[in-house]
Amino acid sequence: MMEKTLWHPVALAQEVVHAPLAVRLLEQELVLWRDLAGEVRAFVDRCPHRGARLSMGRVSGDRLECPYHGWQFASDGHCAQVPAVPEFVPPPAHCVRSFAVQEAYGLVWVQLEAADTPLPVFAAEGDDKLRKVLCGPYDVAASAPRIIENFLDMSHFGFVHEGWLGSRDATAMAPYQVENTPTGVKATNCKAVQPQSNLHSTAAAEVHYTYEVTDPYTALLNKLPEEGTSKEGWYESIGLFICPVTPESSRVWFRLAVADFETPDEKLQAFQHTIFVQDQPVLESQQPKCLPLDPRAELHSAADRMSSAYRRYLKSRGVSFGVC
Numbered sequence: 670m671m672e673k674t675l676w677h678p679v680a681l682a683q684e685v686v687h688a689p690l691a692v693r694l695l696e697q698e699l700v701l702w703r704d705l706a707g708e709v710r711a712f713v714d715r716c717p718h719r720g721a722r723l724s725m726g727r728v729s730g731d732r733l734e735c736p737y738h739g740w741q742f743a744s745d746g747h748c749a750q751v752p753a754v755p756e757f758v759p760p761p762a763h764c765v766r767s768f769a770v771q772e773a774y775g776l777v778w779v780q781l782e783a784a785d786t787p788l789p790v791f792a793a794e795g796d797d798k799l800r801k802v803l804c805g806p807y808d809v810a811a812s813a814p815r816i817i818e819n820f821l822d823m824s825h826f827g828f829v830h831e832g833w834l835g836s837r838d839a840t841a842m843a844p845y846q847v848e849n850t851p852t853g854v855k856a857t858n859c860k861a862v863q864p865q866s867n868l869h870s871t872a873a874a875e876v877h878y879t880y881e882v883t884d885p886y887t888a889l890l891n892k893l894p895e896e897g898t899s900k901e902g903w904y905e906s907i908g909l910f911i912c913p914v915t916p917e918s919s920r921v922w923f924r925l926a927v928a929d930f931e932t933p934d935e936k937l938q939a940f941q942h943t944i945f946v947q948d949q950p951v952l953e954s955q956q957p958k959c960l961p962l963d964p965r966a967e968l969h970s971a972a973d974r975m976s977s978a979y980r981r982y983l984k985s986r987g988v989s990f991g992v993c
């Protein structure tokens with residue numbers, strides 16, 4: 670399964686402190702914990718001794734201790750101590766399977782199968798002129814690809830986000846362009862008139878967007894300044910990062926990169942929350958929950974060019990989890 674070679678977000682970095690944390694990725698139960706060096710570790714959440722859940726144990730110094738018989742596992746997964754037999758030196762084969770971990774974008778990322786795969790790109794992260802705020806997690810009863818596709822879709826604004834991102838009086842979409850990029854697909858020249866495009870808007874505004882898929886379960890939205898305005902060089906970005914938990918359920922985060930350094934985090938998060946809880950019931954109602962890659966499986970209009978491009982991209986990457 671190629672998805673195992675990708676990096677996936679599994680938790681907020683600040684959530685992984687000194688106690689073990691259970692998470693699930695691609696149907697694999699994992700335990701996360703932070704060692705004394707401050708590094709996050711990810712193990713299979715099953716003790717190789719008698720199968721107890723390691724996430725019910727505790728972190729003891731630089732080791733993760735199983736809740737059942739207290740076997741202790743070091744940062745690399747090797748069993749360092751069997752309390753019932755203190756003089757026993759466990760051989761190298763006494764270990765729990767561990768996975769590669771990285772911290773980025775305020776999240777912990779795990780790769781289940783070793784491969785030379787880069788993290789999903791989120792260019793705005795490195796821009797000091799933009800402040801980063803995380804929203805989520807949201808646990809959603811939908812496949813990761815359905816959630817990505819929803820994020821790339823502007824033709825639902827007038828219905829699902831009426832009065833916010835769209836209006837029933839202006840549902841026609843101007844044509845936009847779709848292109849392939851080295852890491853995915855991109856839609857440019859997207860425009861929408863939005864009654865309440867952000868927290869601070871007081872009047873409807875035409876918003877210019879680009880959308881980009883940079884990894885099978887990662888999408889970015891860049892908001893661009895309107896032509897002829899003074900906001901030279903200005904942009905804002907939202908990253909959508911999804912943990913594919915099962916083929917029909919996902920954990921979702923949004924990474925906001927905004928030029929607004931004044932508004933409290935909670936207010937920025939509340940706006941994103943308002944929008945996403947409008948999407949969630951519709952997303953969870955979609956059948957099948959998997960995203961169909963056969964173009965004949967669902968009907969399309971010219972407004973769906975980006976979603977069709979995303980489906981072709983998933984197919985070309987050999988993605989199988991959450992699609993059908």
Ligand code: FES
Binds near residue numbers: 716717719737
């Ligand atoms: Fe983990 Fe026995 S089951 S120590």
Ligand code: CO
Binds near residue numbers: 819825944948
């Ligand atoms: Co929406």
